[in-house]
Amino acid sequence: MRKWLPLTAVCLGTFMLLVDVTIVVVALPDMAGSLHTSFADLQWVMDIYALALAALLLGLGSLADRVGHRQVYMAGVALFALASLACGLATDPAVLIAFRGVQGIGGAAMLATTTALVARLYQGRDRGVAFGAWGAVSGAASAAGPILGGLLTEYLDWRWIFFVNLPISVLAIAMTARFVPATGGGPRGRGMDLPGMLTFTMAAGALTYALIKGADYGWASGATLGLFGLAAVALLVFLVLEPRRAQPMLDLALFRRGSFTGLMIVAVLLSVAAFSYLAYTSLWLQSVRGMGPVAAGLACLPMSTASFALATLGGRYLHGVSPRLTLGVGMLLIGGGALLMTVIGAGSTWTVLVAGFLVTGIGVGVSMPVLASTAMAAVPPERAGMASGAVNTARQLGNALGIAVLGVVFHAGLTASLRHHGGGLSADALAGGQAAPLIAHTAPARRGTVEHLVHTAFADGLRDVFWVSGVLGVLGGLVALALVRSPMAPSRPPVPRRADEPSIPAAT
Incomplete structure (x- = not known):
């Protein structure tokens, strides 16, 4: 039906930007060889993209409220496309990393506006279906990146x-221009909250950078502690300034509502419990189990398939269910999926992950659309x-927090196991993906023991990671059941269209 063409335009950008979070993971070794640089140096190809997303999302979302969501979305897609072209043509590591950062800016502009566009475009039952489709695309994209990249x-x-x-x-821009109605900005005379944007971007950027590089610098090093300190100071200044702004970038009064605070906590814990351990399971599948990039990516297929299916069905059939129950049950399933994977042992293969991935995917599919739509209901359309x-x-x-915390848990479990069983192997080398070379360079008489x-x-390390992920998922479920209520805000009528705006095509 033609009425879903605007949603298709929005979901194209969503899929593209989320796939690009993880699509480079399996390509880094080839990039390093082609550009004659080290694998470690090219970690920034991933890190700079994540840094731009985390630091700029809130500021660009606020900008979109003032100049129009469609306009910022289309500008983000165009910037993303140009940066992608530059990344593909790059012959120097520094150029690749720089344009990957520009790509992250475009991705942040898209991610900050996609759910706002969906909320404006659809009402009633159609909105539930639309957010279900958006959630299905988001969940599938997160797991599809390594497969497509491989x-x-x-x-x-x-x-x-x-x-x-x-x-x-090109397709996303053409469809958005044709089928998505233009949205006017905020009221005239409504200025930008530049101090808020600057201080929050600095806080989010410093915190994300510290979490990404803390393990490399050392968690107790001056550089890491300095970054955490900068993030704390910038956040404190932000919290002091925002209540004094006539038009704040983030209305802190929303956090007086238990529902909004609960949603933010659930959003953090969902990412930690459902996705952050994928980096360490991928390391195990490739470094220890000897699977190739494509095969390792396909091992995640049960999660992405279940997520896509449940989000699509949930948007259609769970429209009238309280978000408190949907988020609560979804997060409990995410936690339960991680706990199912704690049965992993020394002789396990990828099949030990299947049941956990399926249950987690169901939880993600149930939770993610509701998380987005309930957040939209917390504020007026503008x-x-x-x-x-x-x-x-x-x-x-x-x-970012989950990868850092679970990295510490994984490394501690790995180290404790090696110390308990002996063998003199380096936990750092194993955590760095050097399991196969270490085994290959062992004397034949000891090779079986070392393997x-x-x-x-x-x-042992992964089991600890799954335990922590599972507990945090369950905690997220309890937070949702205790705090999230519906409706969070009275429903607002859609913003009237201007005479010169294109209309949404009618259903056929």
Whole structure:
């Protein structure tokens, strides 16, 4: 039906920007060889994108409330496309990393506006279906990145992980211009909250950078502590300034409502419990189990398939169910899925993850659309960009926090297992993906013993990671059941269209 064409335009950008969070993971070794640089140096290809998303989402969402959500979305897609082209043509690591950062700015502009656009475009039952489709695309994209990245890198070239964005971007811009009505900005005379944007961006950027690089610098090092200190000071200044602003970037009064606070907590814990451990399971599958990039990516298929299916069905059939129950049950399923994977052992293969991935995918599919739509209901339509930016910032910070915290848990479990079983192996080397070389360079007489030790240590480390993820998922479910209520705000009528705006096509 033609009435879903605007949703298709929005979901194209959503899928593209979320796939690009993880699509480069399996391509980094090929990039390093092609550009004659180290694997460690190219970690910034991932990190700078995540940093831009987390730091700029709230500010760009606030900007979109003032100049129009469609306008900012289309500008974000265009910037994303140009940066993708530059990344694909890059012959120097510094150029690739720089334009990857620009790509992150475009991605932040899209992510800050997609849910606001969906909320404006659809009402009633159609809104539930639309958010279900948006959630299905979001959940599938998060798990599809490594699969697509592996296929493109293995059968074409690593540069195609960027070139593939160009036709999708052109289609997204054309469909948005044709089918998505233009939205006017905020009231005339409504100025930008520049102090709020500056201080929050500094706080989110410093915190994300500290979480990303804390393990490399050392958690107790001066650099890491300095970054955490800068984030704390910038956040404090932000909290002091915002209540004094006539038009604040983030209305702190929303946090007086238990529901909004609960939503932000759930957004953080959802990312930690459902996605942050994927980096360590991928390391185990490739480094220890010897799977290739494509096969390791396909191991995540049960999660993405279940997420896509449940989000699509949930948007259609759970429209009238309280978000308190939907989020609560969804988060409990996410926690339960992680706990199912604690059965991992030294002799386990990828099949030990299937049941947990399926249950987690169901939880993600149930939770993610409701998380977005309930956040939109917390504010009037002209502040939808702020709500979208807030919930997506919480998710991005949750992912960065989760990877950092679970990294510490994984490394501690790995170290404890190696110390308990002996063998003199380096936990740092194993955590850095060097399991196969360490085993290969062991004397033949000890190779079997060392291989068993490596498998045992990885299983012990991952088991701890799954336990922590499971507990945090359950905690998120309890927070949702205790705090989230519906409706959070009275429903507002849609903003009237101007005479010169295109209309949404009628259903056929």
